[in-house]
Amino acid sequence: MPTVNITLPDGKVLSFDGPVTGLGVAERIGARLAKDALGVKVDGELRDLSAVIDRDAAVSIVTYKGRDGVVSADALKLVRHSAAHIMAEAIGRVVPGALLVYGPALEDKFYYDIKFPEERPLREGDFAKIEEEMGRIVSEDRKFTRYEINPEEGLVRLKQEGNKYKVDNAERAMMAAGGSSLGTRHSALSFYATGTPGKDWEDLCRGPHVPSTGRIGAIKVLSLASSFWHGDENSDRLTRVYGTAFATQAEMDAYFALKEEAAKRDHRVLGKQLHLFHIDESVGQGLILWTPNGGVVRDQLQKFISEELVKQGYHQVFTPHIGRLELYKTSGHFPYYKESQFAPVIEREALEELSKSGCSCSEMMHRVEGVSARLAATINERTQKQTITPDRVLADDKLVEGFMLKPMNCPHHIKIFASRAYSYRDLPVRLAEFGTVYRWEQSGELNGMTRVRGFTQDDAHLFCTEDQVAAELIGCLSLVKTVLGTLKMENYRVRVGLRDPDGKKYTGSASAWDKAENACRDAARTLGVAFSEEPGEAAFYGPKIDFVVKDVIGREWQLGTVQVDYQLPVRFGLSYTGADNKPHVPVMIHRAPFGSLERFTGVLIEHFAGAFPAWLSPEQVRVLPISEKSNAYAHRVAGELRARGVRVGVDDGNERVQGKIKVAAEMKVPYMAVVGPRDAEHGTVSVRVRGQEKDAGAMALGAFVEGVAGEIAGRVAGLGVRP
RNA sequence: GCCGGUGUAGCUCAGUGGUAGAGCAUCGCUUUUGUAAAGCGAUGGUCGCAGGUUCGACUCCUGUCACCGGCUCCA
Incomplete structure (x- = not known):
């Protein structure tokens, strides 16, 4: 041997x-x-x-835990996948006739997709019973027993069980095995019995599992969701049952404690508590109303970003919220993206005429989406191919004109660029706008401020020569570095989206692409943070750089993007005069590094747990008089702060100072200035700094005012004013 | 969009077919206070919206709107 x-x-x-x-x-x-x-x-x-x-x-x-005491991801995977089996068995006992589909372990939980009988769907009310059954299975400490049978036999058996999903799983597994070098291991179908084969519960499964059910220390059903078979919305609808499991109860408790911690930072909860924003049914889903406090945060962010843009030679522009349909037919946004846009606004006269002529809905859509022969010819000539197909071309008197809520700012900015002649000496031209755009997100995707239907991008479009692309990209990234650095959100990474090596969908020449891709890589390197290259992730019109920040509790948020574009300048026939006195097509760079002010603010709220640095805080100082007797002095203090531009409030209500402190702390005001007769006499304030248990002591009013004003002007991240 | 859950006062939430409740906020009075909520009182609700069942509906049924969790990390 x-x-x-x-x-x-x-x-x-x-x-x-x-x-x-x-x-x-x-x-x-x-x-x-x-x-x-x-x-x-x-x-x-x-x-x-x-x-x-x-x-x-x-x-x-x-x-479960290595020598270093760190919980092993592999162990959790084993535990959770095994837990999925236990849950499936328990569910089977509670709801007979449920067909199992697929049940993998995820990062911090697991799920099992199950097809329940129409007449007996699973409800949350069933959870207690399921957990009881799971507890029983765990306490029985049954062995997970693997056995293999040959594919033909296995398929026959699965077909007998009448579960087409498992049959499909098995067939896919066999197919995968055929192409795998590990063919020997997959040439049989493996089953796992939770206990003794033939006697206890069994499931077709690749494994692996923990040795026995007793090794799972804590298991819980979390929630229900719907899913689709193979993720295809045209396929069968399944019920996804989520659960989680740990090797010990203590670990599970810690997990739920962390979840609670995250829930406390939820920007939707804090947004209400701190009066930062409001979403109102009667205004519409996904439409943010910035209330005064949130308005301050947004205004400060915009001012900060604007100052940096001026330093980088940007020009501020302003454009309206709508544009003619023809504009978006030229850019290609309509009707290509019509599913994710608000429906067009049709001119009243056109609408009346259509209704008089008895025009059907589908006919109307056709006429709205149609393109004039003139425009079609222009675009086809510029792009040198049949970009607008003949079936979309309509006679002028058939076309229905209208407007669209803008889904992007670029067409408007392009028209600003095109409004005058530029020479190569004028380039790059950088047009910036906090431009509000509207997109029709699916209702189920909406979420607080982070996924909305109307949002304001920190948008800009740079028009430059091919040689200038690299320097402009570096400029864009340095802005990101400055802003995220100031906010102390330095844990972020970038993704560089490159073209698919064998893709044919791209526009622009191969040499231009190479140049732009290298420029993206080089620019990403200048950041000094982790970046990944992702082939195939480029847009069809150019490569891009995406930003992903990690907040203080480790969650990642996709913010904005920088994209190189060869396509739109062509479609709009843009040009500048080169040194050779001939027209040249500029390259465009789209950039919205923080994405939208809505999402960015939402992320900031969660990142800071609502405790903004002083310069961003809606209320920077709250003056708390000890009693009515000190109200006059309190207002004098506030007056001096206000004169230096500090956002200050006075709580001159008829409460004890303890109560005023509690309320100010709940509103996460950075500084409290407690004032009583002693302070009035000596011209001082007693300072309380957010996050500190105790009174920091008294300091001269003048020094406090200067300290706070200086911290705000410097956009300092921490709270540093002390007696 | 789809599945499940939720919708009651400005906010957080009780209320399982028989007169809509609490705490906080708000307003008034008392207190004049020195560092995480002083006391008393008052105001405030078309119970998301629309139908239905019933003598009677916040409660049961149907529809609808909104919000929350989720919608593959491929046996």
């Missing part, structure tokens, strides 16, 4: 006289490890502890 040499993570080699199981390896290392082991990793592949290793391999034993 050939010797099997097992290399452990520390480099030590154990020799066995023949095939050995993962458990066997663990036992050789130590009894304690064998007891704690949940699974095994063989040459990097996660397997059952009972898996037989019959060749030399690098092996590590998977336990």
